[in-house]
Amino acid sequence: MLDGVILKGIGGFYYIDTVQGVYECRARGIFRKEGIRPTVGDSVQISVLDEANKKGSLDVILPRRNELIRPRVSNIDQAVIVFAAKSPNMNLDLLDRFLLLAEEQELDIVIVINKIDRDKQNKYEDAAALYRAAGYPVICTSAEKGIGIEELRKALENKISVFAGPSGVGKSSLINAAFPGLELNTGEISEKIQRGRHTTRHAELIRITEQSYIVDSPGFTSLFLNHIPSDKLQYYFREFQPFLHKCYYNGCVHINEPDCAIKEQIGEAIDSRRYERYKMLYEELENERRN
């Protein structure tokens, strides 16, 4: 038996990365009978059937740490959420939505602010400080000028990471800058998320170092949050966590209640802009629920 990771699945074959290279495997029938679908990112065990042609049989799927639906991948450790300092301008409302989705999946999170070479007044530092204070690691980069690339590479070490973020912020450029050997085609990722295309490509893992992989896919493709119950929202704001059980009322949602420990922290441990976004998202989720 050989340990491996499923890199991709095509037409009933799974391509499995092991210390001895990549093997093309069919899955044992037992998985189908048990309703288990081998998924990109799965940790597996294979037996080698034909070493010369690198063919094997996928025998065991180890328990999953987590499963993302879109893209469909398992065992993701980390979301790398990329925004640009300029062109397109940083949209913090959108950033908070990406954060919520990643928090909900219990992923580690790294925020990357790219294209800092375009921001002559260094306004991005404000956003970096805001999110660092909220408890997130923030890496400021320029794929073009090679700034912050070493730090990004370090952050990806020994992890399976998925990149997410709006189109055109430089996700592919960053990956290319950090791992020149991969030669990811910058146009390729955008092509995949063009709407109305029927060539739905499945997610695929790309090995970037010995034990690190990235998901080759547009990242979270759906930014709809309406599946999140409004009273759960508070758990996805990191900086709220130390104060959540200090409110006077059990079940406080920190909107209109008196003696609210969260509201007391606004301007202190909690930035008012983040609190405002919490309120806005709370109302949005409440409206969805009522409709």
Ligand SMILES: Nc1nc2c(ncn2[C@@H]2O[C@H](COP(=O)(O)OP(=O)(O)OP(=O)(O)O)[C@@H](O)[C@H]2O)c(=O)[nH]1
């Ligand atoms: N000035 C500057 N331009 C950059 C930087 N990084 C990327 N770009 C440019 O921004 C454009 C978009 O970069 P991509 O890497 O394709 O962006 P992406 O996020 O992968 O976009 P999608 O594939 O649409 O999701 C390209 O023209 C890049 O050359 C940077 O650090 N500074």
Ligand SMILES: [Zn+2]
């Ligand atoms: Zn409260």
